[in-house]
């Protein structure tokens with residue numbers, strides 16, 4: 001009671017026993033802690049619609065329904081954009097006023113010529129650029145939020161874990177705040193029966209100066225976890241064996257002999273070039289639906305910021321229970337020290353002082369341009385002069401990812417194939433070009449103010465020029481060539497799995513595939529982060545392999561597709577679907593089912609969304625056979641739905657899926 005008095009006339013957050021969250025000004029309370037809130041609202045959390053704020057005004061909450069009541073830190077809270085927070089992920093770092101908004105403002109004012117090119121323009125003030133620092137006060141606020149979500153009457157463990165992880169990222173190394181966040185994470189691991197991770201976090205807490213006064217609690221949890229683990233180990237040998245065989249089964253290989261010098265590509269594929277298509281990929285033999293023809297590793301990749309407290313920033317593995325923080329920035333977290341060191345060597349040494357600002361003011365496209373440039377610089381062992389000499393003497397017309405000997409290639413050779421990706425520079429209008437100069441200039445400014453590139457660029461004009469050129473080049477190659485990486489996420493409300501995009505990547509070979517609104521191949525992200533290209537309907541010898549850039553004729557009208565493709569990819573699509581104006585899915589004609597038989601697509605779909613590997617493996621050969629029988633007849637509704645089902649079965653067997661389904665049974669919905 002005496003605690004509550006100090007909250008009167010302050011903003012409080014209340015979590016009720018049924019998991020609801022109310023925020024408002026505490027006007028008063030009685031002896032049974034019935035409370036009166038003024039100017040209040042409820043925060044309604046939804047898996048699909050983010051966080052909605054429902055205004056309630058003057059509101060009374062019964063004391064026996066209150067689980068937690070705490071004062072809100074308004075300075076932190078006011079910065080949150082609830083409409084933009086997907087509930088299943090972390091808060092996005094992107095702010096409402098960013099580089100794009102500043103550019104637009106300057107463009108409208110006609111002030112752009114000087115502002116965009118002048119590196120002394122007022123970016124710092126207008127975009128509130130500032131160095132990222134550890135902050136124990138923020139770590140405490142996040143930990144408190146985690147504690148509220150952990151409360152036995154709330155039990156939102158996954159969200160609590162993300163708060164603790166972010167608290168760990170903000171905390172200073174060796175601080176009590178770091179130690180307590182690790183200990184709190186161990187408490188959730190215990191609740192979710194992740195006893196090994198529980199013990200690991202207890203060790204991390206102790207190594208990080210865990211306070212003596214709280215030690216007995218930790219020791220008790222340690223004993224309990226050890227006991228539970230011992231019990232489980234006695235029962236689990238058979239489960240371990242089953243898991244092992246599952247992993248071996250899912251190894252995917254090319255359907256044909258790999259090319260001797262390009263082992264990631266089937267030997268039947270070739271690169272061609274024409275005025276109309278630029279470079280494009282053809283096959284010198286007939287291909288069947290289900291054939292795997294490319295399996296490629298990315299040159300560079302970038303985890304989306306909303307996964308920063310869920311996955312390792314380097315290898316992208318989901319490891320929400322054991323992430324460890326970069327000791328300088330508050331964004332990057334890793335699964336192991338090894339990943340942390342690799343990331344640092346490959347790109348994070350340049351990105352660490354600027355990455356928080358990058359995510360705050362930009363979207364993933366400029367962030368991916370930065371990642372491509374930093375990865376490229378490390379490919380040249382951070383020697384910008386050597387890089388400049390190499391690239392200035394490079395004959396770009398001779399670089400060919402399909403004829404280069406990848407078995408002998410070093411990191412510099414591989415970068416050559418990225419350097420020559422399409423920029424579409426000649427098709428960009430003035431505003432577009434100026435926008436990219438503007439973004440590249442901001443990134444350049446951040447890099448040369450805050451990283452070791454500062455010294456290099458001050459002393460070496462060549463290096464300075466090269467850095468700006470690379471940033472400008474890749475702000476253009478990225479929107480044309482970047483690929484999304486996916487995994488399957490469990491949706492507790494519908495109890496099904498959905499495809500989610502967790503990262504972006506640059507694949508120089510995959511980037512040679514052109515688009516069709518009626519594609520004949522598809523891509524899937526494999527568990528190890530590589531990407532596979534799979535044929536989805538028969539392709540005759542000499543035919544072109546067509547990917548789809550997100551504009552399928554089943555889903556969008558020709559006008560919508562062509563407008564979007566022209567805007568992002570700068571070409572007028574004249575694919576078979578555009579030329580023949582193929583209908584949307586629900587208007588497609590049927591095949592002759594009396595001749596080819598039929599599949600019950602809705603029933604198969606209902607089975608596949610349950611995500612059972614056995615079922616998917618059983619269906620794959622049937623779907624593949626059917627696709628090869630009917631695939632020449634296009635467009636037909638059966639062909640399109642069978643392609644979807646086939647892809648889904650493939651994804652179940654070869655794509656990674658989130659472990660979260662396992663945890664939801666311990667949480668309140």
Ligand SMILES: C[S@@+](CC[C@H](N)C(=O)[O-])C[C@H]1O[C@@H](n2cnc3c(N)ncnc32)[C@H](O)[C@@H]1O
Pocket residue numbers: 276277278279280421422424480481511512513514515516568569570571572573574575
């Ligand atoms: C990922 S690249 C594909 C490879 C590209 N042709 C090259 O030479 O690097 C995407 C670019 O290829 C071109 N492109 C892709 N599909 C096309 C199509 N169906 N017709 C004409 N150009 C296409 C566009 O310039 C597009 O921006």
